[in-house]
Amino acid sequence: MSHPPHKDYDGAKLGMWLFLFTELLLFGGMFLLYAVYLKRYPHEFAAGGKQLNWIMGSANTVILLTSSLCVAMSVTAIQRDEPRRAVALVAGTIICAAGFMTVKYFEWSAKIGHGIYPGSAHLKAGAPGESVFFSLYYMTTGIHGLHVLIGGALLGWIASRVNTGTVNAREFILLENGALYWHLVDLIWIFIFPLYYLVL
Amino acid sequence: MAASELDTRVRRGGFWSDTNRTGIASWIFSTDHKRIGLLYFYSTFGFFLVGVLLGLLLRIELMAPGRTIMGPQTYNALFTVHGVVMIFLFIIPGFQGSFGNLVMPIQIGARDVSFPRLNLFSWWIYMIGAVIVLTSLFTGGGPPDTGWTFYVPFSARTGTNVSLAVLGVFIIGFSSILTGLNFVTTIHRLRAAGMGWMRVPLFTWSLYATAWIQILATPILAITLVLVAAERMLGTGLFDPVQGGDPIMFQHLFWIYSHPAVYIMILPAMGVISDIIPVFSRKPIFGYKMIVFSTLAIAAAGSLVWGHHMFTSGMSDTAVLVFSFLTFIVAIPSAIKVFNWVTTLYKGSISLEAPMLFALSFILLFSIGGLSGLILGAAATDVHVHDTHFVVGHFHYVMFGGTGFAFFAAMHYWLPKFYGRRYAEKPALVGWALMFTGFNLMYFTMQVLGMKGMPRRYYDYLPEFATLNLVATVGSWILVTGLIIMLVNLFRGLWWGEPFAGNPWGGATLEWSTPTPPPTENFVEEPVVTHGPYDYKGSGIP
Numbered sequence: 001m002s003h004p005p006h007k008d009y010d011g012a013k014l015g016m017w018l019f020l021f022t023e024l025l026l027f028g029g030m031f032l033l034y035a036v037y038l039k040r041y042p043h044e045f046a047a048g049g050k051q052l053n054w055i056m057g058s059a060n061t062v063i064l065l066t067s068s069l070c071v072a073m074s075v076t077a078i079q080r081d082e083p084r085r086a087v088a089l090v091a092g093t094i095i096c097a098a099g100f101m102t103v104k105y106f107e108w109s110a111k112i113g114h115g116i117y118p119g120s121a122h123l124k125a126g127a128p129g130e131s132v133f134f135s136l137y138y139m140t141t142g143i144h145g146l147h148v149l150i151g152g153a154l155l156g157w158i159a160s161r162v163n164t165g166t167v168n169a170r171e172f173i174l175l176e177n178g179a180l181y182w183h184l185v186d187l188i189w190i191f192i193f194p195l196y197y198l199v200l
Numbered sequence: 201m202a203a204s205e206l207d208t209r210v211r212r213g214g215f216w217s218d219t220n221r222t223g224i225a226s227w228i229f230s231t232d233h234k235r236i237g238l239l240y241f242y243s244t245f246g247f248f249l250v251g252v253l254l255g256l257l258l259r260i261e262l263m264a265p266g267r268t269i270m271g272p273q274t275y276n277a278l279f280t281v282h283g284v285v286m287i288f289l290f291i292i293p294g295f296q297g298s299f300g301n302l303v304m305p306i307q308i309g310a311r312d313v314s315f316p317r318l319n320l321f322s323w324w325i326y327m328i329g330a331v332i333v334l335t336s337l338f339t340g341g342g343p344p345d346t347g348w349t350f351y352v353p354f355s356a357r358t359g360t361n362v363s364l365a366v367l368g369v370f371i372i373g374f375s376s377i378l379t380g381l382n383f384v385t386t387i388h389r390l391r392a393a394g395m396g397w398m399r400v401p402l403f404t405w406s407l408y409a410t411a412w413i414q415i416l417a418t419p420i421l422a423i424t425l426v427l428v429a430a431e432r433m434l435g436t437g438l439f440d441p442v443q444g445g446d447p448i449m450f451q452h453l454f455w456i457y458s459h460p461a462v463y464i465m466i467l468p469a470m471g472v473i474s475d476i477i478p479v480f481s482r483k484p485i486f487g488y489k490m491i492v493f494s495t496l497a498i499a500a501a502g503s504l505v506w507g508h509h510m511f512t513s514g515m516s517d518t519a520v521l522v523f524s525f526l527t528f529i530v531a532i533p534s535a536i537k538v539f540n541w542v543t544t545l546y547k548g549s550i551s552l553e554a555p556m557l558f559a560l561s562f563i564l565l566f567s568i569g570g571l572s573g574l575i576l577g578a579a580a581t582d583v584h585v586h587d588t589h590f591v592v593g594h595f596h597y598v599m600f601g602g603t604g605f606a607f608f609a610a611m612h613y614w615l616p617k618f619y620g621r622r623y624a625e626k627p628a629l630v631g632w633a634l635m636f637t638g639f640n641l642m643y644f645t646m647q648v649l650g651m652k653g654m655p656r657r658y659y660d661y662l663p664e665f666a667t668l669n670l671v672a673t674v675g676s677w678i679l680v681t682g683l684i685i686m687l688v689n690l691f692r693g694l695w696w697g698e699p700f701a702g703n704p705w706g707g708a709t710l711e712w713s714t715p716t717p718p719p720t721e722n723f724v725e726e727p728v729v730t731h732g733p734y735d736y737k738g739s740g741i742p
Contacts, residue, residue, distance in 0.1 A: 008314065008389055010389065011386075011388070011389040012314075014385045014388060015314065018385065018415050019377075022377050022381075022415055022416075022418065025420055026419040026422055028419070029419070029420050029456075030423060032452075033438065036446075036449060037444075040446075044444075118435055118436040119434060119436070124443065127444070128442070128444025128445075132444040135437055135438050135443075135445075136438065138436070139426075139427065139436060143423075
C-alpha cells in the first residue's frame with residue numbers, strides 16, 4: 001500500500017451510531033406490539049405487571065446505570081492516558097453485567113417455577129391477554145439479556161486490547177464505540193423497566 | 201489452470217494483478233471493494249439464475265390445466281423458494297452488493313469504502329445466510345411452502361423447514377444492515393475534494409437513499425422473523441388468536457420492512473438509469489435536483505405505505521383509506537423520475553447501444569408496472585384483483601422489467617470497465633429483443649389472466665384460462681432464450697472480446713476518468729472534482 005492506513009474516527013463513530021439506530025428499531029418492533037396489545041388488553045396487562053417483581057427490576061436498573069457510569073468513566077480514563085484505570089472501570093461494567101444477568105436468572109426462574117412461561121398450561125388456562133403480556137415480557141427481556149451478554153463479551157475483548165496497548169490514549173475509538181453500545185443496552189432497559197414493572 | 205489464471209491477471213492489469221494472494225484466497229479474503237463487488241455479483245447473479253430456473257418450472261406446470269409436471273406440494277415449495285431466492289438472495293443484496301461496491305467508491309473519488317473489512321464481513325454473512333437458506337430446502341420437513349412472506353398462522357404451523365429458512369433470512373438481514381451503514385458512512389465521509397452533495401452522481405445518490413432504508417427497515421424484519429421462530433419453537437402465541445395474539449400484527453410488522461424493501465430493490469435501478477440515459481443521449485440529465493429529491497422522497501414516503509398489502513386483511517376502513525392515499529403519494533416522485541428521463545431524451549443525440557436499450561425498456565416496463573400498481577393501490581379495485589395473477593404480473597413488471605432490466609443495463613455498462621474487454625453489440629441486441637418480447641408476452645398475459653380472475657399460488661386452474669397460460673409459458677421460453685444469448689455474449693466478451701479502454705461511452709462521472717481496469721486504490725492521483733457528474737462540456741467530452 002502506497003498510502004498510510006486510512007483513519008477516520010468521525011466516520012467510525014457515525015457508523016456506530018447508525019448501527020445503534022438499527023438496534024433501537026429492532027426493539028421498536030416489540031414496543032409496537034406492546035402498544036397495540038396494551039390497548040387491547042389493558043386489564044390483563046395491569047394484572048401481569050403486578051406479578052413482576054419491581055424490587056428486582058429496580059435493582060437491575062441501578063446496576064445497569066452504574067455499569068454505564070463505569071464505562072463512561074473508562075473512556076475518560078483512556079483519554080487521560082490511564083490504561084490501568086480504564087481496564088479496572090471496564091471490569092466494573094462487566095461485573096455489573098454479570099450481576100444484572102444473575103438477578104434476571106432468579107427473576108425468570110421464579111416465574112417459570114410458578115408455571116408462567118410461553119406456552120405453559122397455566123397461561124393457556126388464563127385470560128388470553130395475560131399470555132400475550134408474558135410472551136412479550138420474555139421476548140423483550142430475553143433479547144435485551146442477549147444484548148447484555150454480547151455487550152459484556154465485547155467490552156471484555158476491548159479491555160484486553162487496552163491491556164496490550166492496541167487501544168490507547170491516541171486510538172481509543174474501539175473503547176468509545178464499545179461504550180456507546182453499552183449505553184444503548186442501558187437505554188433500552190430504561191424503557192423496558194417502566195413499561196413492564198412500573199406503569200401497569 | 202494456474203498458468204492461465206496468472207496469464208489473465210497479468211493481461212487485465214489494474215486491480216486484477218495487484219495482489220500478493222493467489223487463487224481463491226485473493227478473492228474471498230480481499231477487502232478491495234472491486235473484488236468484493238465481483239464476489240457479490242457472481243454470488244447474487246448465480247442465485248438469480250437458480251431463481252430463473254425455478255420460475256421456468258413454475259411456468260411449465262401452469263402450461264396446461266391439472267397436474268403437468270408436479271403436484272401441489274411441490275408447486276407450493278417451488279414458488280416459495282423462487283420468491284425467497286429471488287428476493288432475499290438476489291434482488292435485495294444484488295445491486296448494493298455488486299454494482300454499489302464496484303462503482304460507488306470510484307464515483308465519489310474514494311480509495312475504498314469507509315469500513316473495508318466490514319464490507320468483506322457482509323459478504324461472508326450473506327453467504328452463510330444463503331447456505332442456511334439452501335440447507336433448509338433439503339433438510340427437516342422439506343422446503344418451506346409458505347410463500348416468501350412467511351404469513352402466520354400457516355408459517356407457525358406448517359411442518360416444513362420454516363425455522364431454518366427464517367434463520368437464514370435473519371442472517372442475510374445483518375449483511376444488508378452492515379452494507380447500508382457502510383455506504384452511508386462512506387458517502388458522508390469519503391467524497392473527493394470538490395464533490396459537494398449536488399455533484400454526487402445519481403447512482404450514488406440512489407445507493408445513499410437505499411442504504412438508509414436498509415438501516416431503518418431491516419431490523420423490523422429481523423424481529424418479526426425472530427418472533428415467528430419463537431412462535432414455532434416456544435409457542436409464544438403473539439400472533440395466535442387462541443392465545444390472544446393477532447395474525448394481522450405479523451402482517452403489519454412484516455410489511456413495515458417488506459414494503460420499504462421493494463424500494464431497496466428499485467431505487468438503485470433508478471439510479472443506474474439516471475446515469476445511463478444522459479450518457480447515451482449526449483445531454484446533461486434534466487432536473488438533477490428533482491431526481492435527487494424524488495429519490496429521497498420515495499425512500500421517505502415509501503416507508504409509510506406498507507398497509508396497502510393488507511386491504512383485504514380485515515384491518516379498519518380508516519387504515520385502508522389512509523394507506524391507499526399514502527400509496528398514491530409515492531407515485532408522484534416515481535413519475536417525476538420518469539418525466540425527467542424522458543425529458544433528458546428529448547432532442548438528445550441518442551445512440552441505441554445495449555445499455556441504452558435496457559435503460560429505455562426499463563422506462564416502459566417500469567411505467568406499466570407502476571401504473572398497474574395504482575390499480576392495486578386504490579382500495580376499491582384492489583379488492584377485485586387481490587391475490588390474482590394481476591399482482592404477480594405487476595410485481596414482475598416492476599421488479600424484473602424494472603430492476604432486472606436495469607441490472608442487465610448495468611452489466612453491459614460497467615462490467616467492461618472492470619474487465620477491460622467488452623461484448624459484441626449485435627448479439628446483445630438480439631438477446632435484448634428476445635427478452636423484451638418474451639417478457640411482455642409472459643407478464644402482460646399474466647395481468648390479463650388476473651383481471652379475468654385467475655388466482656395466484658395455485659398449481660391448477662379452470663379450463664377457460666388454458667390458452668392464455670400457454671401463451672405466458674411460451675413467453676417465458678422466449679425470455680430465457682434471450683437471457684442465455686445475452687449472458688453468453690456478455691461473458692464471452694468479458695474474457696475474449698475486444699479490448700475496452702478509456703471512456704468509450706463518454707461518461708462524465710469519475711469512474712470513467714480512472715485507468716481500465718482501475719488500479720487497487722482506484723485513482724493514480726487523488727481526484728479533485730471541478731464539474732458536475734453530467735457536465736459533459738466541463739469535462740471536455742464532445
